[in-house]
Amino acid sequence: MHHKLGEFEEIVLLLVAAQHGEAYGLSITRAIEKELDRPVTMSSVHTALYRLEEKGYVSSHIGDAEGNRRGRRKRVFLITAEGKKSLIEARDARNHIWNMIPKFVIEFSY
C-alpha cells in the first residue's frame, strides 16, 4: 500500500532523518520552531509521528531518559527504508516541478 506523504508529515520525516538516532517528539517540535520559524504544538508533531509509524515510514523504540524528564524515557524515532524512498520520491516530484518553471520566471522575480 502506497501512502501519500502530507506536507507537514514530510517536514517531520525530514527532521527524523536529519536528527538521526536522536529524534523524539519534543526535539522535532523544537526544530520546527527554530529552523522553520513556525509555531507548532507538541501534540500535532506526536500525531504526525504516530501516523508515519502506521504508514511504515518510521520505526520507534524506547530510548534514554536524559534531560529534565523526571525519569521518563524517550520514544526515539528512526527513518525506515520505506520512509527514505518516499522522501526521495517527494523530492523528485518537487524537482520535476522546479524544472518545469521557465528560467526567466525565477530570474526576473527579484
Place this chain on the structure above:
Amino acid sequence: MKELPEDIRPPKWADRFFKWYCYAPLHESIYGDMQERYDEYLEQYGLRKANRKYWLDVIRFMNRHTLKRSKNSKNNTFNSFAMLSNYFKVGFRNLLKNRSFTVINVLGLSVSMAVCLVIILMINDQLSYDNFQANKERIYRFTHERTNSRINLPMATVPVVLGDRMKSDFAGFEHVVRFSRGFGGEIMQNGKAIGISGLQTDQSFFDMFSFKLKHGNIETCLKEPNSIVLRKDVAEKIFGDENPVGETLTIDTDENYLVTGVLEAFPGKTHIEFESLASMTGRTFSNWENTSEGWVYFTLQDGVSMDGLEPMLTALQDEHYNEQSEFMVDFNIQKMTDITPGPLYGNQIGTSMPNFFVIGLGVLASLIIICAAFNYANLSAARALTRTKEVGVRKVMGARKGQLTIQFIVESVLVSLLSLAVAIGFLQLLIPAFENLKMSSLLDWDLKLEPKVYGQFIGFSVLVGLVTGLFPSLYLASFRPIEAMKNMISSNKLSRVSLRKALIICQFVISLVLIVSSTLVYKQIKFMVEKDYGYTKENIINVELQGQDYDILKAELSKLPFVEKISATNLIPNTGQSTDVDAKLNYVEETVNFNYYAVDEGYIDNLNLTLVAGDNFLPAQKEGKETSIILNETGAKRLGFETSLDAINQSVILGDSNKVTVAGVVKDYNYMILYMDIQPMMFRYKPKQFDYAQIKITGFDISDEMTQLEAAWDEFDPNHEFLAKTFQGQIDEFNAFFYDVLYIIGLVAILSITIATLGLLGIATYSIQIRLKEVSIRKVLGASSGRLIFLLSKGFMYLFGIAMVIGFALAYFGNNLWLDGFAYRVSFGVDIFLVTALIMIIIGILTIGLQALRATTTNPATILRDD
C-alpha cells in the same frame, strides 16, 4: 536550564487526567516530553502560565492515537466482520435445523408484525397532513372552550369577529385568515342539481397556505365580493376540462358567483376541507354569541412573540362574556401542526381522527407484538439446553460474553427479518380489509406503501429482533463453559425459570381479556341493535326531500298501490342527530331542555307509537303558526306534571316566547343512541323543517318497490337524484362504527390467542421432548398412559389455572369500566366466562394433551435403545 528545582511539579490533576485517558504504551514517552516542555514554560513564562500551558498540552494530546483502546479493538475490524457473517451463517443453519420452532416463531411474529405495520402506515398517514405547507411551523389558530357548559369539549371555531378585533388591536400579525362555515348550495348544470360546499375566506388565505392555482390570478382571486375559487375535481365535475375562469355559477337560484380561479390538485393531505373558496369581502361580523360560525388562523411577523396575545384574548373574554351572559368562553391558541394528529376538538374544519384512537390501536398492536416476542424469548430460552455445548465450545475458544450475546441477538434479528418478509405478504390481505372499515372511508385513509415506508418496516423489525433477542441471548451467554460442556445445566434448572412461566401466564391473561372483551362488545352491539326501540321501523323507506314540497310528494307517492302510509320528519331517530329547544311552563320557571322532532300528523301512526293521553296534532294548525306539541312521558314528568293526563291542554313556552299547548303525550320510546337514557322529547308541527318522507310500504318485494319509488321520484323531480334508504339500513349505517370496533378487537383477540397457542405448543413440545427418556422409563416400569399424560400436563394446567383467575378478574373490572357508560348494558353472565374457559381448555388439551399423548404412545424401545 539544568538547575531548575526538581520539586516544582506540573499540576497534579492534569497528570491524573492524562494518565486516565492515555494509551499506556505511549504514556511514558509523551509524559517525558511534556515534562521537558513544562520546564521550558516555567523558565519562559512563570508558574501560572506554565501550568495553564501544561493543561492545554494535556488536552491537546487527546486524539485517536493516544486515547485508551478497548481491549479487543486492535486490528479486529476485519475479524468482527467475519464473525458477524459467521453468526448469520450459524443462525441460519440453526433455524433450518429446528424447522418447527422456526415456523412457530416466524408465524407468530409475522402475524402480529403485519398488524403493527398497518399501524405504522396509519401513523404515517396522520403525520402526512399539511406537510406541504411552507409556513406550517408558523401557522396558529384561535380556539375556544365554553367554561360553564355541559359539554366540556374544546372547539376549533371562534366568532369570526374575534379575528377582526385581534387584527386591529395587535400589530404583530403577518397574516390573519378568517373562514366562515356554511357556504354552499346547489347549482344547476345540464338539468341536474349538483351540491357544492365550501368556505368563505380572505384573500390572505393564499399568502398563508401553500395552495396553488391552476387557472386564475392568485393575487386577486378572492378580492372581489362574490368571487369563487374551485377545487380542481369540483371544477372538472361542473365544467369538464374547460378553463372555467370567468364563468358565472348560480348557487341556489339566487346568488351569482364569478369563478376567478381553479386550484391545482393538492400536493398532500390537508386538515382544511373544502370544495370551493368564496370571497368574504363585504361581509361584516359582529356577533360574539355565535361561537361556531368560523375559524381564524394567523401567522406572526418574524421576531414577534406570542406572549402579547394571551392578555388580549383574556381582555376580549371579559369584555364580551360575563356571569350574566348565556355562557362563558375561554379563548386559546393552537398550533397548526397540533391539529392533525391532535387531541379531540369539536367543530373541526375537516374530519379528523382524535389521536387517542391511534394510541389505542397502537396499544393493541404492541400487546400482540409483545405476545409474539414472549414466544420467541420463551422458546429460545427453552431450547438453550441444546445449545449449551455450542456456547461452551465458543467460550473455550475465547468468545467473550458480549460476542455471544451479539450472536444470539443476530439470530433473533434474522427471525424477525424473516417474519417481516412474511408480514409484508400478510399486509397485502390486511390493507383491503382495513380500508373496508366504515371509519377508514370516513377518515379518508391513504395507506401508501412508499419506499420510505419499507425503511421504517425494516427498522421496526430490527428493533423487534433486538428487543426479543435480548433476554434469551443474555441468558445463553451467561453459561459457564465447564458446566455447559459437561451438560451440567440440568433440565430442572431450566424449567424452574419462573420468568418463563410468568411469560406464559402473561400471554394467556392478555388473550383471555381480549376474548372476554370482544365477546362482550359483540353482545353489547347485538343487544343495542336488536333491542326493542319501542317503535316500528320495518318496511319504512326514508326518502330525502331535498327541498321538495312534502305535501305534493305525498300526494304523488300515495298513488302507488304498495304505499301504505306516509309521514314526514326532520331527523331519523337513533342515528345520533338531534335538534333541541328549551321549554318552560310559564315565564318565570326554570327551563327544561327538550330534543324535538318536527313531524306531521301521520308520524305517530306510521311508527306505531302509542298516545298515552290526549290527541294527535290538529290538522288545523297546518296553515297558521305552531299551536300544539306532543311530549313524551319523560318530558311531561320533567316539566312537573304528575301524570300524563295532567299535561294535556297545558301551556308551554318554547324558547323565549313561543306559547303552545300540549296536545298529547306519547309513550316513552328510544329515539336516542342506545347508550343514552331516554331524555325529554317533543313532537312539533313544523312543515318547513321536514327533510324526510317516511314511506311505509307493504314490503313484499322491497327492491322492486324501491325501483318503483325511484321511478315515481324521477318523474316528480328530474333534477335531483332519488336518495332513499331503509329505516333499518340507516340505523345500521350509524352503528357501523361499533361493528368496526368489534371487528378490530375480535381480530386482535384471535391473533393473540393464536400466538399464545403457538407459544404454548412450542414450549409443550419442547419440554415433553426433553422428558422423553423419563417417560419411556416410567412406561417400562408400568405407568399407565393416563397417568403419564396427567404427569406431563400437570405443570401447564397449573399455569393455565393461574392465567384464568387473573385474566377473568382483569376482564371483569376492565370491561365494567366502559360498559358502565351505557344506559342499556348487557350483564356479564356466567356464559361468557364458561365459553371462554371452555375455549381455553380445548386449546390446552389440543396443545399439551396431544403432545403428551404422542410422547406416551411412542415405543420406549426406540428411545432407550441408544442408552
